[in-house]
Amino acid sequence: MRVGKNHAVSVSGSILLLVAALAVVGPWISPHDYVTTDFDRLMLPPSADGAHLFGTDDLGRDLFVRTMLGIRVTLLVAVVASLVSLVIGVAYGAIAGFVGGRIDAAMMRFVDTLYALPFIFFVILLMVAFERNFLLIFVAIGAVNWLDMARIVRGQTLSLREREFVEAARLTGVSTGRIILRHIAPNLMGIVIVYVTLTIPQAILVESFLSFLGLGVQEPQTSLGALVDTGVNQMEGAAWALLIPAGLLAAILMCFNFLGDGLRDVFDARQVE
Amino acid sequence: MSLLEIQDLSIKYGKTAVVEQLGFSMSCGEAVGLVGESGSGKSQTALAVMGLLPRQAHVSGSIRFAGTELLGAPQQKLDQLRARRIGIVFQDPMQALNPYLRIGRQLREILVRHKLAKGGDIDRRVIEMLTRVGLADAARQFRAFPHQLSGGMRQRVMLASALIAEPELLIADEPTTALDVTVQAQILELLEEIRDETALLLITHDLGVVAGHCERMVVLKSGRVVDAGATTSLFASPGHAHTRVLLDAAPRIDRQDIPPPATGSSILGVEGASVSYEAFGHERLRAVQGISFSLRSGETLAIVGESGSGKTSFVRAMLGLIPMEAGRAVYAGAPLDGPVERRARNQRRDLQLVFQDPVSALNPQMRVQRIIEESLLVHEPQLSRGERAVRVVEALEQVGLDEGFLRRFPHELSGGQAQRVAIARALVLGPRVLICDEAVAALDGSVRERVLKLLQTVQEQTGLAIIFISHDLAVVRSISHRVLVMYMGRLVELADNASLFSHPRHPYTRALIDAVPVPNPVIAPKKAPLAGEVPSLLKPPTGCVFHTRCNYAQQECQIRLPATHDFDGTRVACHRADEIDLT
Numbered sequence: 001m002r003v004g005k006n007h008a009v010s011v012s013g014s015i016l017l018l019v020a021a022l023a024v025v026g027p028w029i030s031p032h033d034y035v036t037t038d039f040d041r042l043m044l045p046p047s048a049d050g051a052h053l054f055g056t057d058d059l060g061r062d063l064f065v066r067t068m069l070g071i072r073v074t075l076l077v078a079v080v081a082s083l084v085s086l087v088i089g090v091a092y093g094a095i096a097g098f099v100g101g102r103i104d105a106a107m108m109r110f111v112d113t114l115y116a117l118p119f120i121f122f123v124i125l126l127m128v129a130f131e132r133n134f135l136l137i138f139v140a141i142g143a144v145n146w147l148d149m150a151r152i153v154r155g156q157t158l159s160l161r162e163r164e165f166v167e168a169a170r171l172t173g174v175s176t177g178r179i180i181l182r183h184i185a186p187n188l189m190g191i192v193i194v195y196v197t198l199t200i201p202q203a204i205l206v207e208s209f210l211s212f213l214g215l216g217v218q219e220p221q222t223s224l225g226a227l228v229d230t231g232v233n234q235m236e237g238a239a240w241a242l243l244i245p246a247g248l249l250a251a252i253l254m255c256f257n258f259l260g261d262g263l264r265d266v267f268d269a270r271q272v273e
Numbered sequence: 274m275s276l277l278e279i280q281d282l283s284i285k286y287g288k289t290a291v292v293e294q295l296g297f298s299m300s301c302g303e304a305v306g307l308v309g310e311s312g313s314g315k316s317q318t319a320l321a322v323m324g325l326l327p328r329q330a331h332v333s334g335s336i337r338f339a340g341t342e343l344l345g346a347p348q349q350k351l352d353q354l355r356a357r358r359i360g361i362v363f364q365d366p367m368q369a370l371n372p373y374l375r376i377g378r379q380l381r382e383i384l385v386r387h388k389l390a391k392g393g394d395i396d397r398r399v400i401e402m403l404t405r406v407g408l409a410d411a412a413r414q415f416r417a418f419p420h421q422l423s424g425g426m427r428q429r430v431m432l433a434s435a436l437i438a439e440p441e442l443l444i445a446d447e448p449t450t451a452l453d454v455t456v457q458a459q460i461l462e463l464l465e466e467i468r469d470e471t472a473l474l475l476i477t478h479d480l481g482v483v484a485g486h487c488e489r490m491v492v493l494k495s496g497r498v499v500d501a502g503a504t505t506s507l508f509a510s511p512g513h514a515h516t517r518v519l520l521d522a523a524p525r526i527d528r529q530d531i532p533p534p535a536t537g538s539s540i541l542g543v544e545g546a547s548v549s550y551e552a553f554g555h556e557r558l559r560a561v562q563g564i565s566f567s568l569r570s571g572e573t574l575a576i577v578g579e580s581g582s583g584k585t586s587f588v589r590a591m592l593g594l595i596p597m598e599a600g601r602a603v604y605a606g607a608p609l610d611g612p613v614e615r616r617a618r619n620q621r622r623d624l625q626l627v628f629q630d631p632v633s634a635l636n637p638q639m640r641v642q643r644i645i646e647e648s649l650l651v652h653e654p655q656l657s658r659g660e661r662a663v664r665v666v667e668a669l670e671q672v673g674l675d676e677g678f679l680r681r682f683p684h685e686l687s688g689g690q691a692q693r694v695a696i697a698r699a700l701v702l703g704p705r706v707l708i709c710d711e712a713v714a715a716l717d718g719s720v721r722e723r724v725l726k727l728l729q730t731v732q733e734q735t736g737l738a739i740i741f742i743s744h745d746l747a748v749v750r751s752i753s754h755r756v757l758v759m760y761m762g763r764l765v766e767l768a769d770n771a772s773l774f775s776h777p778r779h780p781y782t783r784a785l786i787d788a789v790p791v792p793n794p795v796i797a798p799k800k801a802p803l804a805g806e807v808p809s810l811l812k813p814p815t816g817c818v819f820h821t822r823c824n825y826a827q828q829e830c831q832i833r834l835p836a837t838h839d840f841d842g843t844r845v846a847c848h849r850a851d852e853i854d855l856t
Binding site: 163168 | 594621624626633634637647648651652695702
């Protein structure tokens with residue numbers, strides 16, 4: 001592996017780790033919490049010397065703590081949703097691709113059917129049926145993301161299955177399970193890792209979008225998307241309430257995208273060598 | 274004045290030098306062969322002359338063409354020279370032709386760009402040129418897209434595009450390596466015809482090609498010229514040890530020391546094997562029809578034929594990777610049938626395959642140790658970790674590698690090492706039959722020689738039977754006991770090595786033998802023995818499938834499929850086998 005030599009990977013990776021660490025540690029070391037309102041300190045601008053690093057919102061809550069909480073929630077949603085799509089998508093795609101034939105056709109038509117569902121409509125339906133619930137966001141995002149992953153993994157498996165080293169394994173009598181596990185799966189790793197780092201920003205965007213619409217995380221919990229939503233309402237009096245979470249959101253998205261691109265280069269390089 | 278003069282040429286990528294202080298010159302109308310193994314810097318030199326090296330290449334020295342310095346010349350100047358005064362033909366015509374443009378258009382471009390013709394004259398000259406390079410029905414092919422032509426036809430188009438501006442120098446970089454021997458002979462003949470007007474720089478690894486077509490040769494090793502001179506004198510007395518090595522490694526179809534007939538007992542029998550694929554429109558493409566033979570232990574049977582003759586389809590069906598449509602194969606008394614997954618354990622252990630491309634046959638994510646020990650895990654699970662390691666090292670040593678390779682990944686191996694690892698994987702279980710599908714085709718001469726030796730040694734020690742699929746008759750001559758010739762999926766001739774090469778009984782066998790370039794500059798190259806190319810398997814000719822290209826065909830050949838006749842041990846499928854003399 002030459003991950004360390006790739007600047008896109010090392011720089012964006014360390015920024016992400018730093019942000020994540022700050023989001024975990026920040027609320028502990030701050031004297032404030034994310035629910036307490038203070039009507040003497042409404043919409044204070046950020047100040048480095050004072051107690052409120054990112055200022056306060058229209059209810060007098062400390063925005064630094066709320067932003068860190070927002071990052072936690074956003075990253076959590078993104079990572080969990082991507083893991084869900086990783087597990088389901090890879091297993092589903094690898095089986096469809098390796099078994100092939102009618103089973104493959106049936107499995108992929110099911111994927112096509114799910115693709116045809118209008119996503120927002122699907123989420124609103126879930127909200128109506130089960131009431132608003134944090135878990136639902138994971139379910140909704142995961143349910144959509146694994147479709148892409150399954151398609152990609154299936155395509156890759158189809159071409160790997162025809163490769164000569166797989167035929168060599170079949171000839172000596174290596175079992176199907178072992179072929180998938182030892183020959184197909186390791187060769188899928190590159191593309192899967194790259195694709196996961198690229199689905200994380202997608203999941204973040206979807207979560208922010210849902211929260212912005214008021215369909216996501218509920219008060220007093222918050223996420224970067226929800227913070228941007230409240231920030232928009234206070235844009236005229238307190239621009240920082242919009243700019244800080246929006247800027248952080250953009251930075252995190254860019255870092256994940258760079259990370260994905262960088263990892264793709266790293267894996268391509270290994271293929272070429 | 275010399276036409277092309279290269280002095281002190283060095284090409285570096287970063288700190289690695291691929292060409293160092295290379296120099297030679299060519300005069301007008303001369304043919305020079307640039308030979309060397311892969312990585313010797315042949316192609317890099319050609320690219321440097323054309324000014325086509327990638328940006329990161331660091332070039333120094335001097336390349337003068339007709340008195341003009343090319344290195345460091347402005348782009349505009351190079352544009353005026355390329356295609357106009359220097360033509361180039363690459364190895365793979367599919368890569369060099371634009372798949373979205375009709376071939377006529379691609380050739381027109383050159384004439385238009387260099388203002389060599391006007392108006393209706395342009396198309397006329399393009400068609401004239403296409404006809405000259407032997408493209409049948411050029412007026413119609415003018416409108417064809419590259420993918421509608423066969424490999425040989427595409428290479429003719431490439432040649433036409435290189436020659437249409439009547440350049441003074443033609444650079445041909447392995448122009449026939451991707452082609453069948455019969456088509457190679459046609460293209461080489463064509464190169465010979467244009468030689469009157471054009472100087473030729475022929476880059477090749479095949480000394481047979483150089484011997485037949487170049488007056489002078491330049492031998493490269495690791496980016497340096499190690500030997501140069503007239504072809505005849507270098508072949509007679511090499512000036513450098515490396516030239517000797519290359520000459521010794523060149524397989525010779527005219528060699529006399531061939532393996533004697535094998536005497537082991539029969540272990541594998543095939544009868545009437547047929548394979549077909551479903552093509553578009555529910556037609557069946559009959560890739561293999563009615564192949565029968567038997568194989569003794571300790572024997573090497575070569576299967577030869579042009580590409581598309583069904584060699585690979587046949588062995589894949591025998592191994593159970595694809596279904597066999599009809600016929601049967603018997604190994605050690607038990608039938609081989611069904612897909613490989615359902616076959617008996619001993620069959621899966623005893624029949625092993627070595628692929629053409631070692632790089633794609635080895636899992637890039639596994640180390641050599643795991644690659645080789647995998648089949649041991651399946652077939653001998655009782656072995657302890659230590660015992661397995663011993664067996665893996667033994668297998669590596671058998672193929673001439675040591676335990677230093679255990680921890681390497683496939684991309685850390687050279688082509689020859691990778692192929693030896695693939696052979697070690699096939700040998701670790703102690704198979705009885707080894708099937709080599711073009712297993713040495715991708716290897717350099719000296720490495721190929723070593724791998725072939727290795728196979729012969731293993732065979733002598735263990736009585737291994739080998740099915741050796743190859744398109745290269747010179748290699749077949751040196752290693753096989755018997756040879757089976759296939760054409761369009763059918764058995765054409767089956768004979769022992771000595772009689773096949775000295776008394777071929779089928780016209781197709783004769784043609785294949787004649788098409789092989791002989792690495793001896795004293796012998797003038799023969800005329801291309803076969804015209805045209807293999808017909809489509811979807812529309813096979815009536816009667817004898819070979820009659821469309823056969824010089825001996827009669828009316829009967831067009832109507833009736835020949836039966837297989839027996840002539841003192843040789844099996845031939847030809848109506849006229851008993852009347853024509855092909856020796």
